[in-house]
Amino acid sequence: MTMEELFRQVTQKFYDDQPKEPDFKCPRCQKSTSAKTMQENMQVCPFCGYSSRLTARDRLRMTCDKDSFTETEAGMTSVNPIDFPDYEDKIAELRDKTGLAEAVVTGICTIHNEKCVIAVMDSHFMMASMGSVVGEKIARAFELAGKEKLPIVIFTASGGARMQEGLVSLMQMAKTSGAAAKYSEQGGLYITVMTDPTTGGVTASFASLGDVIIAEPKVLIGFAGRRVIEGTIKQQLPEDFQSAEFMLENGFVDMIVERRNMRRTIAHLIRLHREEVR
Amino acid sequence: MDEIITPYDRLSLIRHRDRPTVRDYIPMIFTDVYELHGDRLYSDDKAIFGGIGRLDGLPVTIIAEVKGRDLSENKEVNFAMPHPEGYRKALRLAHQAEKFHRPVINFIDTPGAYCGVEAEERGQGEAIARCLYEFMQLKVPVISVVLGEGGSGGALALGVCDELAMLENSIYSVISPRGFASLIWKDASKEREACNIMHITAEDAVRLGVAEQIIMEAEGGAHTDPEITAENIHRFLSNSLNDKMAKDIDELLVSRYNKFRSIGEFTLMDSSENQGG
Ligand SMILES: [Zn+2]
Numbered sequence: 293m294t295m296e297e298l299f300r301q302v303t304q305k306f307y308d309d310q311p312k313e314p315d316f317k318c319p320r321c322q323k324s325t326s327a328k329t330m331q332e333n334m335q336v337c338p339f340c341g342y343s344s345r346l347t348a349r350d351r352l353r354m355t356c357d358k359d360s361f362t363e364t365e366a367g368m369t370s371v372n373p374i375d376f377p378d379y380e381d382k383i384a385e386l387r388d389k390t391g392l393a394e395a396v397v398t399g400i401c402t403i404h405n406e407k408c409v410i411a412v413m414d415s416h417f418m419m420a421s422m423g424s425v426v427g428e429k430i431a432r433a434f435e436l437a438g439k440e441k442l443p444i445v446i447f448t449a450s451g452g453a454r455m456q457e458g459l460v461s462l463m464q465m466a467k468t469s470g471a472a473a474k475y476s477e478q479g480g481l482y483i484t485v486m487t488d489p490t491t492g493g494v495t496a497s498f499a500s501l502g503d504v505i506i507a508e509p510k511v512l513i514g515f516a517g518r519r520v521i522e523g524t525i526k527q528q529l530p531e532d533f534q535s536a537e538f539m540l541e542n543g544f545v546d547m548i549v550e551r552r553n554m555r556r557t558i559a560h561l562i563r564l565h566r567e568e569v570r
Numbered sequence: 571m572d573e574i575i576t577p578y579d580r581l582s583l584i585r586h587r588d589r590p591t592v593r594d595y596i597p598m599i600f601t602d603v604y605e606l607h608g609d610r611l612y613s614d615d616k617a618i619f620g621g622i623g624r625l626d627g628l629p630v631t632i633i634a635e636v637k638g639r640d641l642s643e644n645k646e647v648n649f650a651m652p653h654p655e656g657y658r659k660a661l662r663l664a665h666q667a668e669k670f671h672r673p674v675i676n677f678i679d680t681p682g683a684y685c686g687v688e689a690e691e692r693g694q695g696e697a698i699a700r701c702l703y704e705f706m707q708l709k710v711p712v713i714s715v716v717l718g719e720g721g722s723g724g725a726l727a728l729g730v731c732d733e734l735a736m737l738e739n740s741i742y743s744v745i746s747p748r749g750f751a752s753l754i755w756k757d758a759s760k761e762r763e764a765c766n767i768m769h770i771t772a773e774d775a776v777r778l779g780v781a782e783q784i785i786m787e788a789e790g791g792a793h794t795d796p797e798i799t800a801e802n803i804h805r806f807l808s809n810s811l812n813d814k815m816a817k818d819i820d821e822l823l824v825s826r827y828n829k830f831r832s833i834g835e836f837t838l839m840d841s842s843e844n845q846g847g
Contacts (some may be wrong), residue, residue: 393839
């Protein structure tokens with residue numbers, strides 16, 4: 293055996309011993325793709341273009357200029373406003389599992405050198421449902437953008453209201469919409485990027501209030517849950533119901549932008565709004 | 571009432587078949603009422619009443635979610651579950667009120683915004699979001715009253731206001747108790763248990779800073795004496811309106827915003843604690 297052969301054998305064994313990441317099975321086209329291919333393709337399904345769910349960390353890495361992100365309100369975490377059974381334990385468990393303090397990460401960054409406030413929701417944390425912390429961090433992000441006279445970009449994803457916070461979570465819809473209104477009055481630019489899935493109380497509040505609303509291809513966007521509607525009408529809904537494409541067609545989204553063009557598009561939009569026309 | 575009344579008892583009371591609806595109350599409270607129809611965009615949603623009238627002689631705009639008094643009425647008003655065009659009608663009339671410096675009085679009574687194919691196609695989420703956004707900035711006093719069910723975003727759409735009152739037995743919740751039970755326990759029949767942990771009563775809403783006032787109903791529930799209940803609603807509206815009309819509108823807008831801005835509980839932990847939990 294030559295050295296070369298031995299080396300090949302050893303490296304082969306090394307790769308065989310690595311735990312293999314499971315393939316990604318696309319929820320839209322049902323086709324499977326290796327984790328490696330998905331990673332090379334920015335976690336977008338190579339067959340149908342579905343833009344799969346990202347962690348906030350991956351989203352920030354893909355979106356912000358290198359080392360430009362500074363987090364704000366990093367330590368804000370939930371309490372239990374209506375004494376919901378086991379809520380604190382569930383939050384603590386998710387903090388451990390995800391490394392996130394809550395379901396949204398906010399901060400300031402540059403995107404192709406355009407400075408902006410950024411908020412990224414992470415569906416891995418309790419489906420990014422909106423409780424007090426999500427509502428407060430979004431409101432503070434708008435206030436920061438207003439104070440610093442910066443544009444704000446919010447990547448939305450949410451299963452809706454945080455049931456465990458009851459009526460308090462419902463009120464976050466009013467809080468965030470009010471903060472968006474106040475920021476808008478100051479003349480600031482608000483770009484929404486709807487990602488998978490944007491639903492319920494988040495769709496029915498700040499997500500739908502962007503000056504420009506972008507959606508990623510094939511993501512789920514809607515108000516009511518699909519199963520709730522199917523239960524009401526007693527029939528199955530078409531595959532593309534409540535997709536980004538459906539929302540574009542019905543007039544609730546300005547444009548669908550592929551992940552590989554997202555940074556450039558956001559930066560261009562910010563530049564287009566920077567020169568004031570007065 | 572001496573015996574303890576549970577949240578589930580209240581749910582039963584507001585579902586009583588003789589429970590008065592806003593259609594019963596309006597003639598007992600307002601004069602010169604003219605209903606105004608349509609959103610000028612798509613159609614006229616009968617789940618939302620819109621109109622103008624007088625309260626104690628003062629012109630006001632009235633916007634209300636409408637329950638039916640029997641099955642055929644309920645079919646017509648879609649069981650008080652508005653479509654987007656209902657919320658857009660509300661917004662049209664709210665802006666009209668602003669133009670003519672009339673205060674707006676909202677009545678909330680819905681299980682929630684309608685969940686259906688057309689509602690999604692016409693942007694239910696956007697319609698509700700726009701209500702929250704516009705009512706927050708509306709430059710006239712806004713007063714809301716929850717008559718029965720205050721269900722979810724469909725209720726909140728008419729709930730961004732300067733003062734919110736709830737009828738004694740009414741509820742206000744993030745999701746219907748039935749929806750909650752099916753979501754949390756995968757069992758919609760556990761409505762009673764849901765009522766017990768959801769904190770949905772008028773007292774809960776006051777404690778959580780969501781409602782300012784509780785309006786007493788007639789002994790045994792509003793249906794036993796709608797006139798007395800209407801009188802109580804009338805008295806609240808008169809007092810509240812007098813108070814709000816006397817204030818500078820900019821001051822009113824600041825306190826309207828601050829009310830919602832301050833609802834929510836959280837804590838700030840040392841962010842180093844966050845690393846790996
Ligand atoms: Zn696919």
